[in-house]
Amino acid sequence: MLPPFGPPGVPGQQGQLQAPSAPPPSTIPAMPFTSTFAIDPGAISGCLFRYTYIWPRGGQGFWFYPVFVGRTSVSGFRWNGFFWTFSGFDLGRIESFTCV
Template sequence: MDANYIDSYYYPRFLDSQFPSPSFPGSPGGFPGSPGGFPGSPGGGQQAPTSPPPAFIPQQQTATPFAVDPGAISLCLFRNTYIWLRNGSSFWYYPIFVGPRSVAGFRWNGRFWTIFGIDTRRIVSFTCF
């Protein structure tokens, strides 16, 4: 399954209202950080975080053999969150939307935040700050 999997029902509808046509950061058109931002976020629009995540990597919590519950990860909305995936990858994440089987937000690539979505079934564990 693709690492950028996004819930095929909920997330495209969420994106369609925010990205009506192709646009680039800093240009009008609903990209995160432009007027409109993401729905349901504090202040009416959500931008990528303006600062890097913490400089440390937290110790992994006990992993579960089951998929991560969307209700549990929703407690991390709009907070720096460290995620461990089943494939061994791990990264800082800033979730802004939780669907029935997916999470959308911003992933830290080591230099800046990029928009990223993930299937909750691929997440082994997470911790938020």
């Protein structure tokens, strides 16, 4: 199991926490309809190591590349428009997501 947070390249973790080598898709997918209080960890775990578009509650959507899903959080790489940065999010702050 991967650690929930930490920098890429931690000794003993090489290759498991690497950002994608390419940018995400150029088109933003349509937002699926959801009416949940929080995202289920089992649902978003199907998006591990896949380009995932996240719509946060009360914020602008973004591309994400999840590498770890915990009971209440997800961590991975967030696309800032130029490069991938490592970050984590509380599942309760995610309104919806879709992976490609």
